[in-house]
Amino acid sequence: MPGVERSPRQLAEFLYLLTRQELKARYKGRFLGYVWALAHTFALAFVYWIAFKIIIGLDVTNYSVYLVAGMFPWVWLSMGVTSATRGFVANAPLIKEMGVAHAILPLASVMQEMAHFMLALPALIAWVVLPGGYEPAASWLWQIPLLLVLQLAFVYPIALGCAVANAYVRDLEYLLGVGFPLLFFATPMVYPISIVPEPLHHYFELNPLHALMQSWRSLFMEGALDPAQLAYVAGWALALGAVAWLLYRALAPRVGEVV
Amino acid sequence: MTSAVTCEGLWKTYQRHRPVGVKTLLLGTSPPADTRFAREWALAEVGFQVPHGRSFGVIGANGSGKTTLLSILLGTVQGDRGRVGLNGNVASLLELGAGFHGDLSGSENVFLYGSILGMRLAAIRQRFEQIAEFSELEGAIEQPLRTYSAGMVARLGFSIIIQSGADILLIDEVLAVGDARFQAKCHGALREFRARGGTLLIVSHNMKEVTEVCDEGICLDLGRVVDAGPMAGVAARYQERMAVAEPARGASRAGR
Numbered sequence: 118m119p120g121v122e123r124s125p126r127q128l129a130e131f132l133y134l135l136t137r138q139e140l141k142a143r144y145k146g147r148f149l150g151y152v153w154a155l156a157h158t159f160a161l162a163f164v165y166w167i168a169f170k171i172i173i174g175l176d177v178t179n180y181s182v183y184l185v186a187g188m189f190p191w192v193w194l195s196m197g198v199t200s201a202t203r204g205f206v207a208n209a210p211l212i213k214e215m216g217v218a219h220a221i222l223p224l225a226s227v228m229q230e231m232a233h234f235m236l237a238l239p240a241l242i243a244w245v246v247l248p249g250g251y252e253p254a255a256s257w258l259w260q261i262p263l264l265l266v267l268q269l270a271f272v273y274p275i276a277l278g279c280a281v282a283n284a285y286v287r288d289l290e291y292l293l294g295v296g297f298p299l300l301f302f303a304t305p306m307v308y309p310i311s312i313v314p315e316p317l318h319h320y321f322e323l324n325p326l327h328a329l330m331q332s333w334r335s336l337f338m339e340g341a342l343d344p345a346q347l348a349y350v351a352g353w354a355l356a357l358g359a360v361a362w363l364l365y366r367a368l369a370p371r372v373g374e375v376v
Numbered sequence: 377m378t379s380a381v382t383c384e385g386l387w388k389t390y391q392r393h394r395p396v397g398v399k400t401l402l403l404g405t406s407p408p409a410d411t412r413f414a415r416e417w418a419l420a421e422v423g424f425q426v427p428h429g430r431s432f433g434v435i436g437a438n439g440s441g442k443t444t445l446l447s448i449l450l451g452t453v454q455g456d457r458g459r460v461g462l463n464g465n466v467a468s469l470l471e472l473g474a475g476f477h478g479d480l481s482g483s484e485n486v487f488l489y490g491s492i493l494g495m496r497l498a499a500i501r502q503r504f505e506q507i508a509e510f511s512e513l514e515g516a517i518e519q520p521l522r523t524y525s526a527g528m529v530a531r532l533g534f535s536i537i538i539q540s541g542a543d544i545l546l547i548d549e550v551l552a553v554g555d556a557r558f559q560a561k562c563h564g565a566l567r568e569f570r571a572r573g574g575t576l577l578i579v580s581h582n583m584k585e586v587t588e589v590c591d592e593g594i595c596l597d598l599g600r601v602v603d604a605g606p607m608a609g610v611a612a613r614y615q616e617r618m619a620v621a622e623p624a625r626g627a628s629r630a631g632r
Contacts, residue, residue, distance in 0.1 A: 130497045286397065
């Protein structure tokens with residue numbers, strides 16, 4: 118970035134301040150801020166529980182844990198990408214007037230949502246352990262950080278690509294508003310993949326979101342991670358990273374003029 | 377001696393990069409360009425140099441290319457042709473409140489803004505007292521920024537950039553909202569800044585201010601440098617032209 122000299126350490130500090138700013142602004146002055154953030158996801162899970170367990174009669178063991186264990190990481194992913202996509206346009210003054218490193222902004226958006234997810238983890242674990250009846254496993258101590266890093270590496274390229282593209286094609290943020298609910302139901306989130314008709318199984322398993330979400334669920338429900346699924350997500354993260362980097366390289370220099 | 381700010385044969389046109397909708401992207405059609413305010417060049421062959429420790433003013437009517445010039449110097453907008461070079465760390469105060477977060481307190485914003493300007497956390501902590509003291513915000517510095525008046529935001533912004541340790545300051549017309557005493561204090565701080573070898577580039581419509589603060593300057597009109605030299609002369613001739621030539625200039629623009 119021209120103008121302002123930034124060392125990697127300075128960038129890391131900047132990222133920390135941006136992330137902390139957002140957390141403070143969101144929770145500030147509201148004692149219940151944290152509770153509201155949790156309540157949203159739990160309420161959504163409750164609605165699906167009513168609809169699919171009670172009304173449709175879906176037979177999944179520990180369905181409430183299945184739902185909740187997938188929905189928190191999903192919220193991180195979808196909210197992170199959505200807020201990053203709006204980020205360049207919403208922070209137009211920052212980009213136009215201050216020469217802020219563009220790639221940092223989507224990373225801050227994704228890390229803000231990651232921080233929310235980490236804050237929600239105790240509640241999520243409490244849900245898994247208390248009503249769910251699962252034993253907390255010692256292996257979570259390395260499995261959870263591993264999945265956190267993997268999901269960050271998977272989500273950031275998507276967020277970066279969407280953010281830079283949205284500066285040029287403004288409808289993208291609205292398309293995402295339509296796309297994420299579609300993806301949510303196209304991914305086994307409220308139903309297990311076992312009820313998907315056999316001929317379609319293969320296609321559902323190609324979805325990297327399924328591999329990622331299934332990893333979270335098997336972590337909490339079985340204390341185990343499938344290396345093949347992790348490798349599949351990591352492969353996608355690398356490919357998306359390459360695409361996002363090319364897109365960023367090509368489009369970022371003119372972002373200051375179009376936002 | 378190398379100059380702090382160099383700008384050589386700079387050309388810039390807008391129009392080429394506009395945000396589009398999905399429809400345009402898919403169908404490849406584009407609505408007819410709105411040419412009412414368009415002109416071929418936002419900046420045409422702009423060139424100047426500012427030596428270290430000097431103060432440089434950029435004046436001109438609205439839409440003459442002043443902000444575009446600053447944006448290119450900052451690197452947020454790219455020129456089409458020509459070369460710009462900045463020799464040193466830059467801090468800018470271009471738009472009031474840019475980079476500030478309304479829900480955070482003044483002091484939290486000091487840290488955020490300082491970091492945006494490229495300061496290290498340790499440096500911000502070390503200079504926080506001086507920043508707070510210079511801003512004269514006193515107890516208000518712990519209040520959320522959304523409760524601040526424009527003048528208070530300007531005070532905070534200026535207090536941070538003057539302490540940012542930058543070698544080059546780019547300032548766009550934001551001091552106008554401060555009261556007379558604070559403006560005088562800012563001018564004093566800018567003199568000290570230059571005495572330390574700092575370089576200043578100011579965009580302003582306040583001729584008295586630029587004449588007082590700047591040694592030299594240029595006047596832009598429709599993207600071209602129409603006048604350059606010692607600031608007092610440039611400002612005086614600009615004011616004459618604005619007073620006399622307004623009707624004629626309007627007519628020539630309509631004919632473009």
